[in-house]
């Protein structure tokens with residue numbers, strides 16, 4: 001195994017991904033940030049320098065962080081934020097493979113641009129000889145306003161609407177906004193060239209598709225080219241005919257790898273990423289950021305070598321989803337059947353709840369608790385440093401769930417009129433059941449699939465439905481479990497799962513993690 005070094009510089013710069021210029025949180029001056037890649041077994045040493053005015057952290061979405069919980073990048077849970085003009089080095093071994101991404105976990109900063117892709121290659125990939133080239137595509141919603149004022153509106157007392165509405169859809173950081181909605185005096189270019197992917201007729205290509213949105217579900221498709229799914233969030237997929245699909249629904253933070261066979265006539269074809277409007281709540285007069293010239297459809301081009309530069313004339317595959325569901329389980333079974341543990345030792349029921357606080361601010365929660373992070377006093381440091389860690393304020397981060405060891409089962413009940421893509425840090429999980437109805441009485445344990453369930457790290461829980469997941473408590477540390485809609489995170493739809501705290505407290509915290517908290521503390525005292 002190798003050690004691979006990366007340097008990421010965080011900085012706010014003016015960019016115009018969809019033609020409309022705005023300040024963007026860039027990584028090495030790019031949006032999305034640079035691709036990070038390594039092989040399974042390698043060590044990643046990633047130095048992050050924050051050259052912006054605000055603190056930041058980076059989370060490596062889907063990476064287990066075995067033995068390195070303090071590099072998971074969650075402020076208030078696993079580290080202090082990196083203040084401006086400070087560098088911090090993430091240093092971890094990657095004992096898994098697949099398609100991941102990295103993003104800020106501080107406030108809604110990732111929605112302002114702080115995202116990138118992380119790929120871990122597998123030397124034993126059963127599909128390695130089935131494709132010629134490995135391409136990455138991100139799909140994302142995009143907002144013309146920075147998130148700070150949007151959050152102020154979202155969390156204002158008496159606000160009764162839904163979440164801030166996006167202005168555009170992007171493919172690989174590029175969109176085509178109809179500039180007629182841009183206020184006078186703003187720079188807006190209506191002719192941003194579409195992202196283009198080159199293929200040679202007769203060859204096969206892997207595409208890794210990642211939804212880095214704040215809010216929306218996309219459908220992804222490439223005209224005239226069915227896609228064969230081979231990987232879901234770090235798990236290879238069974239080689240069956242059901243795995244070949246024409247249109248893929250992809251929810252916030254989910255990832256798929258597919259193989260495309262370039263077997264069509266030499267030509268140009270549209271790559272399409274469309275926001276599914278029916279997965280979003282209704283727009284009302286007070287919907288934040290609502291702008292009627294939103295572009296729901298981003299397009300890119302699949303270009304066959306020799307096709308010239310004429311515009312595609314291809315047409316989209318038909319597609320409708322009645323509910324905002326995941327890709328059918330039969331399309332994404334694990335390559336090798338991986339039975340879920342049958343013996344549950346920690347059984348949780350999490351109700352997704354909505355309530356208004358004393359100031360009439362609408363908050364989401366789990367079993368009526370909304371998570372409030374305390375950025376200068378992360379839970380894992382409190383556990384590890386115990387009474388030594390007294391130089392920070394004594395506020396406790398909101399409730400956590402203690403997990404001794406064994407197999408955890410979480411039954412998620414979503415009795416709300418909104419869809420929630422839930423992500424678990426530090427693990428993948430088995431989806432043993434999912435379906436309509438948000439009450440325990442809707443769930444029949446005799447229908448659990450323990451034999452060959454889907455494995456992933458991010459699952460959609462559609463409105464008024466449920467899901468039952470299981471995972472092994474094999475990773476001592478503090479792990480976030482949350483809805484990945486960033487507006488919902490800020491409304492408190494986050495739990496922290498405290499796994500094997502006794503064992504964890506005996507580990508040695510790297511000095512730089514504690515030092516970062518001291519640096520953040522002085523930043524914090526100067527900015528109160």
Ligand code: C2O
Nearest residue numbers: 059061253423480
């Ligand atoms: Cu993609 Cu808690 O993160």
